[in-house]
């Protein structure tokens with residue numbers, strides 16, 4: 001499973017990129033606002049840190065506006081992936097952009113039927129929002145399961161990019177179901193390494209090593 005980080009914080013991206021675990025980055029208008037940075041500037045900086053796709057979201061809600069903004073965004077770097085909302089205008093934009101080879105991430109997906117439309121529009125990625133689905137009393141994992149089934153039924157190449165991931169169990173379940181990618185905040189990705197028995201084991205080995213009086 002590919003790991004994307006869902007943030008526009010440069011230090012977090014650099015730290016995770018250095019581990020070799022990072023396959024891409026996703027941003028959205030809320031994350032750009034949180035960073036306090038200029039949208040185009042920070043996107044360019046992120047594109048220089050990771051080789052994989054960097055999702056940058058259009059702001060316009062109409063097709064013409066989305067196309068105009070996509071033109072600006074895709075000039076930033078070769079690894080920019082244009083993010084569009086799951087609306088008729090977003091799907092129309094997705095079709096137009098992917099037809100000439102641009103990568104597109106269709107976001108704010110909350111139903112398997114929406115995901116089917118995105119695949120038919122040629123989306124490179126579909127972003128179902130698991131956490132927000134759970135927040136509203138639905139099972140986000142059922143959504144991932146249904147999309148996996150439908151995409152496999154018709155051999156759609158659109159990658160399932162599980163988003164709105166809130167904790168390690170979301171990551172585990174996505175990996176079990178076979179989501180192609182998951183995007184999570186830096187703290188969730190870093191949290192995956194933690195285990196109390198790992199820490200306890202290191203503590204024990206260090207204590208015993210000290211008793212040997214040796215050094216390396």
Ligand code: G3P
Nearest residue numbers: 006026131132163164165
């Ligand atoms: O990638 C989408 C993500 O940023 C939404 O996450 O936690 O705001 O629902 P959240």
